[in-house]
Amino acid sequence: MQLRERLNSGVMVGAGLIALALAPLLFGTSVQSISTLSYVVSILLVAVGLNIVMGFAGQLFLGPGAIFAISGYACAIVTNQVPSLGLGEMCLIGVVAALISSVIVAVPALRVGGFYLGMTTLYLALVVPALATHLEIAGQDSGISLLANLDWVRPINGYNLYLCGVGLLLLMLLFSFLVLHSRVGRRLIALRDSEILASALGVRGYTTKLYAYLLAAVPTGVAAAYYVYSQQFISPGSFAPILSIYILAACVIGGFGTVAGPVTGGVIVFGFMQYSGGLNQYQGIVLGIVLVSVSLLIPNGLPELAVRARAAFQRRRGTSVVAAHGAVAAIESGAIARIMGRPKGDATLTVAGMSKSFGAVKAVRDVSLTALPGQIHALIGANGSGKTTLLNLISGMYAPTAGTATLGGAVVSGHGAVRPVRHGIARTFQTPKLSLGRTVRDNLVVAIEQVDKCRDISSLLRLPGGRRNYRRAFERADAALEACGIGGYRHHLAGEVPHGVQRLIEVARALAVSPQMVLLDEPAAGLSASEMAVLKDIIVGIADAGAGVVIIEHNLNVVFDVAHQVTVLHQGEVIASGTSAHVRSAAAVSDAYLGAGVSAAAGEAELGPTGRGGAEPGDPVLQVRDLTAGYGKLPVVTGIDLDVRPGEILAVLGRNGVGKTTTLHAIGGMRHGMNGGSVRLAGQEVGQQRPDRIAAAGLALVPEGRRIALTLTVEDNLRLGAFVHGRQSQAETQRRLESVYDLFPALREKRNEPASRLSGGQQQMVAVGQALMAEPSVLLLDEPMAGLAPKLCDEIYAVLHLLKERSMAIIVVDQSVDRSLHNADRYVVIEDGKEVAAGDCRGADSRDRISRILLGSAEQTVSV
Structure with a gap:
């Protein structure tokens, strides 16, 4: 896959350069024609530099024209004083000037980032030409003309000069290719795809961004030198602010992040600008229409057309990218230990008095625990209990309000995300964080390179040390993938493999760096039975290899199967800790998962001892059949069937992450990926309609989080x-x-x-x-009681009972099982995206049945 993409890119670059080299045969070799073509080549060189900053590193840089102008003036001023300088010396001057100006711009600008970085650099593109008009050294409005210097002699002229420009463009494209496929390039891509991912791999974000600016300065400086040499003139009009926008448009059309993109898009944009004849006055309109069309139809630029064509060809053949590899392979005995080796030194993770507040919200409160090497320590708790926040504190994603985390006695918390990686901590995330446009192998190689010592320049220039390091990295990556049963996917793009494989890629990436402590955040979410079995073998294998494991997992069957120690969090505090058997039997754990102390004060005299009214149910007003929904390629819920009648409250129960919210969103029409099934409202099918149409038909959704x-x-x-x-x-x-x-x-x-x-x-x-x-007929409420005091919860439920008496059908998701059973008429329990139990809230054994499911201590059977 990767070789094919490189060949395609090489073919596109080669075709573009051949077309440029032969352009004078079409447009003539007059002085004017060669000058125009040389100008186009100069701007293509600037586009190559912009592609490194924006396409590779993902930084919103809107001022390439400013760096181009500063470098160009530097070349013109020096050459005017030393007229014997040739093109090579001018290129060196231009690159040095571009490097200096890039540092001056980037050091403060990168402190803001995002939108503000774009605005800052765009302002620079506006200021530089305005400033040049007032500087005597820059020739003010008149600019600098080398032709006026009688000592200036240009030994290269005409077609030969133009070919030199094409040669420089080829050289800078080769430079761009080397950057993309080096250690630095892989860091840039990781940073572009996710700054959180990059920091978790040990990539220093600010330094890497600065690298991107410096690398982009090389082709920009060369462009400025070639422009001044070929045009023999520079003035404020040579780099109008709109030039930066046109260069940006060229990269968008050609495809950001590809080596060939700047050339492909630049030829289209600047070729049209220079040779549009009588359409000159409409250039902005035409290019604007083209840019908008590309953004809407092919947002990844022209290369997306090739991707779509390949996908269509595969569909016609009835094959898919990963069909040949199928299921995950079984784990070979001892493979994990061979990859990880034995931990060096003390690998004990100690969390002491850790606390974290977000404003008035105390997410973690004075948490202490010890995770030993060679053991699996599980963190469990209900939604919002602070588990992921604690992992983020240990891994340096958050700075603690109080407390510390140490690994082998070394403090790893409170100093950013790089330090924990350097000390041997690796982690995964709730939602897999991968570079989806890179191969599976490359996703591991970038992590391995952060812990293997090798100079960036050695990798960039393909020196022997850099080549040896890369070979070791991809051999280690292949071994880790094989050890996790997914070696067959190594050459495929990470975004094209199944969700379960993506989760295992994250785990393999963690193993590949030989960590002393592995932090796993819900690694079993969305896995099939075979993938789950492989994951459990991997986790046990990590511990057997001598490393420690801290795992957050809502599938308690997995936790109780593999964990040596379990810590239970509730509202940010530790409420129980010990072995699986001890935690399973603790009353505090049952109360945390099921709810406790539910008040029946809200209207009990009016509603009766169970809190339910007496409306007789009729035909279902809402019927859901075989509902399937997810996010992208991630299937979250499958085969959900629900019926809700007028004057009925249905409670949807289940642990965090099992698909309750996704179920409500899918019913309300907010499906984000895989979707299917039937949703009938008052007898009418509405499942495939837009959310606003479903709402107008009589279904209202109150999302979690009070989104007002x-x-x-x-x-x-x-x-x-x-x-x-x-x-x-x-x-x-x-x-x-x-x-x-x-x-x-x-x-x-x-x-x-x-x-x-x-x-x-x-x-x-x-x-x-x-x-x-x-005035809906069906009301869906997602966690309406989250964070509310018991009295306020009673007030909300009192209102729901009044609505029920008015024949409204209500579905409510509530983390408190006891409160739900007290107020609802019927319940359904969702586990791993499937409905596993259903029943009447009046049933004497309802709480016990639900408890056995949520605490992972019983077989799950559906009962209505």
Whole structure:
């Protein structure tokens, strides 16, 4: 796969350069024609440099024209003083000037990053020409003309000069290729794909970004020198601010991140600009239309057409990229130990008094634990208990508010993400973080190169040491992939392999760096049974090799099968710690997963001892059949069947990460990847309609997290909920508002206050009230009680019971099993994306059955 891409890129570059070399045969070899073609070559060189910064490193740099101008003026000024300089000496001057100016620009600009980096560099492109008009040394408005210097002699002229330019372009494309396929290039790609991923691999983000600017300065400096040498003139008009935009457009059209992209797109853009004849006045319009069309139709540029053609060819043949490799292979005995070797020195991870606050939210509170080498230490707990936050603190992603994490006595927390990697900590993430456009092998090689010593210049120039290092890295990567049963995927793009394989790639990447401690964040999520078995073997193999493992996992069957020690977190605190048997039997653990201390005070006298009303159910108003949904290639829920009747509350239960939120989103039409199944609302199929159409049909979703407009007033937020039905009379809107205020009297008093000033409970009331403004027949609520005090939870449920009495059908996701059983009529339990149990909340054994499922201590059987 990678060889094919390199050949394709080489063919495109070769074709482009041959076309450029032969262009004078088409456009003539007059002085004017050669000058125009030489100008195009100069700008193509600048585009090669911009591609390194934006295409390889992903940094929003909008001022390449400024660096080009500074370097060009440096060349012109020096050459004017020393007219004997040739093209080679001028290129050296241009590169040095570009390096210096890039450092001056990048050092402060990279402190901001993102949008602000783009604006800062674009401002630079505006300032430089304006400043040049006032500098006497730059010739002010008139610029600098080497032709006016009688001592200036240009030994290379005409077609030969143009061929020199094409040769320089070929040289800089080779330089770009060497950068892309070097240690530095792989770091740039990792940084572009995810700064979190790069830091977790030990890549120093700021330094690597600065590298990108310095590397981009080389072709930019060469471009400036060749421009001044060929045009023999430079002025503020030579680098108007719009030039940076045109260069950016060329890279977008040609395909950012590819070696051939700047040449392909540049020939199209600047060829059109120079030879559009009578269309000159419409250049901006035409290029704007082309750029918008490319962004919408082929966002990855022209190379995407080749990718689509290859995919279409494979579909016609009935094959897929990974079909030939199929399932994950079994683990060979001893393979993990051979890859990892034995840990050097003490590999004990000690977390002491670790705390982390985000504003007023205390995510982790005084957590202490010890993970021993050769043992598997599991972190479990309900949603929002602080498990991933703790892992982020240990791995340096977050700085702790208090406390420390040490590995073998060395402090690894509080100093960024690079230090833990350097001391032997490797980790995976909840959602696989990979460079999806790179091969599976390359995803491991970039990690291995961060712990193997080799000079960047040796890798960049392909010196013997660099070649040996790369061979060792990919041999080690192949061995790690084989050890994890996925060696057959090594040459395929990481974005084209199944989700389960992507998770195992992350694990293999962690093994490949021979860590002393491995942190695994929900590695079993979305895995098939065979992949799960392989994962368990890998985890056990890591411990057998002498390294420690800290694992977060919601599949408690996996945890209790492999863990030596288990620590249970609840609301950021440790509530239990010990062996699997001890933790399984602890009452505090059961309360954390199932809920405890549920108040029945909310209207118990009116609703009866069970908290349920007496509405007789009719035919289902919402019918869900064989629902399948996920994110991208990740399947999250499969085969979900639900029925909800008017005047009924259905509780959807399950551990964090099993697919409850995805189920509600899929029912509401917000499907992000794999999707299928039927959703019928009042007898009408709505499953494939847009979310706004489903909402207009009578289904309202209140998402988790109180997603309301905090800057708007309470009443304005509520009015937003009525827009789903289009324009309404003032009287109708006011009637609906009064209905919501009757349900939530506290909102009536706050109606003119910004939502940001409300308490968490009041904001949740606004979110529910906003949904009710559409007067739905079905209401879906995702974690409406999250973070609320018990009294406020009772108030929310009291409102839900009033709505139930009005024949509204309600589905609610609530982490508290006890509270759900107390308030709902029926329940379903989701485990690993499938419905595994269902029943009546009045059932005497309902809590016990759910407890056995959620705590992983019983076979899961469906019962209605």
